[in-house]
Amino acid sequence: MPHVRFEHVTKAFTRGRQGPRVVAVDDVSLEVERGEVFGVIGQSGAGKSTLIRLVNGLETPTDGRVFVGGREIGALPEAQRRGVRRDIGMIFQQFNLFRSRTVAGNVAYPLKVAGVERAERDRRVARLLDFVGLLDRAHDHPEQLSGGQKQRVGIARALATEPALLLADEATSALDPRTTAEVLALLGRVNRELGVTIMLITHELDVIRAVADRVAVMDGGRVVETGSVYDVFARPQSTAAADFVRGALRDRPSAETLERLRRRHSGRLVTIAIREGTVAQTALAAAFLEHGVAAAVVYGGISELQDRAVGSLTFELTGPAAAVDAALAALAADGVEVETHG
Numbered sequence: 001m002p003h004v005r006f007e008h009v010t011k012a013f014t015r016g017r018q019g020p021r022v023v024a025v026d027d028v029s030l031e032v033e034r035g036e037v038f039g040v041i042g043q044s045g046a047g048k049s050t051l052i053r054l055v056n057g058l059e060t061p062t063d064g065r066v067f068v069g070g071r072e073i074g075a076l077p078e079a080q081r082r083g084v085r086r087d088i089g090m091i092f093q094q095f096n097l098f099r100s101r102t103v104a105g106n107v108a109y110p111l112k113v114a115g116v117e118r119a120e121r122d123r124r125v126a127r128l129l130d131f132v133g134l135l136d137r138a139h140d141h142p143e144q145l146s147g148g149q150k151q152r153v154g155i156a157r158a159l160a161t162e163p164a165l166l167l168a169d170e171a172t173s174a175l176d177p178r179t180t181a182e183v184l185a186l187l188g189r190v191n192r193e194l195g196v197t198i199m200l201i202t203h204e205l206d207v208i209r210a211v212a213d214r215v216a217v218m219d220g221g222r223v224v225e226t227g228s229v230y231d232v233f234a235r236p237q238s239t240a241a242a243d244f245v246r247g248a249l250r251d252r253p254s255a256e257t258l259e260r261l262r263r264r265h266s267g268r269l270v271t272i273a274i275r276e277g278t279v280a281q282t283a284l285a286a287a288f289l290e291h292g293v294a295a296a297v298v299y300g301g302i303s304e305l306q307d308r309a310v311g312s313l314t315f316e317l318t319g320p321a322a323a324v325d326a327a328l329a330a331l332a333a334d335g336v337e338v339e340t341h342g
């Protein structure tokens with residue numbers, strides 16, 4: 001049974017009394033498996049926050065059903081809904097820590113609410129702070145901590161009631177790249193060492209690349225693509241996914257870059273997609289050589305997704321036109337994706 005399941009879920013809001021109807025989440029169906037890190041990526045306004053708020057029952061669907069652990073949140077009486085919520089931790093972009101409480105006090109708070117007795121509370125707080133590497137900061141107040149440390153406290157607090165599911169709402173968006181990497185590494189440990197299912201929403205492909213197993217791409221309230229991180233971003237089918245890839249990998253020349261490349265290079269410019277399972281780069285070189293075509297890399301980038309290569313290279317091909325055509329035809333016959341630039 002999936003940990004989280006959306007069945008044709010729509011959430012619409014009305015702005016003002018008779019204002020326009022905004023469909024924040026539009027007929028979304030998806031499944032998050034137990035023990036995986038599931039990423040949801042989308043631009044601002046795509047509906048990610050609403051989607052995540054539907055998981056913990058902070059929003060109720062206008063249409064469709066949301067299940068957590070096989071139970072439909074919307075159909076539960078309030079007391080049971082609270083029980084389901086207790087099994088869900090949440091972390092936020094702005095950390096949402098209590099400024100008046102110490103680090104330990106913040107982590108202890110949900111345990112207090114749950115009625116856990118003092119000695120057990122102290123034990124659990126110490127264990128959690130040790131896990132996130134902040135045991136020596138237990139008596140500090142949040143304002144004495146860096147952003148990354150605050151988020152680590154946020155994570156410890158979210159884990160205090162030992163939830164099976166952790167929701168992360170743009171949890172690293174307020175952090176610099178290095179701190180982001182540290183917090184994402186910690187989330188990876190939460191998933192692997194504690195077996196917690198993680199559902200995270202973000203507008204950054206780098207966040208998805210760093211931790212997610214699978215991803216859903218949202219655009220205009222809809223999920224336009226779902227799959228393994230490699231499959232979705234190595235062969236994006238939707239414009240939204242392709243835009244994220246272009247933005248993060250920066251491997252393909254923009255129209256302006258192509259203009260500049262054309263001015264500098266008189267040969268034929270082609271961009272070849274590099275992915276696992278396609279022709280090896282040595283075979284590329286061999287095809288050019290065989291047809292007497294000189295190939296120079298003039299732009300491109302190859303990066304990693306889930307430990308596999310992805311990216312593209314732009315070549316300037318020089319030689320007789322017929323030879324260039326023949327080399328490209330041979331590559332195309334081998335299943336290589338070639339884009340010729342005019």
Ligand SMILES: Nc1ncnc2c1ncn2[C@@H]1O[C@H](COP(=O)(O)OP(=O)(O)OP(=O)(O)O)[C@@H](O)[C@H]1O
Pocket residue numbers: 013014015022023024042043044045046047048049050051
């Ligand atoms: N309570 C609400 N009342 C009215 N409209 C809302 C409400 N919550 C969200 N919306 C609208 O729903 C759409 C999706 O918003 P949502 O916050 O879910 O997107 P998002 O992808 O999380 O974007 P961001 O990253 O900017 O928060 C937006 O057009 C937003 O204005």
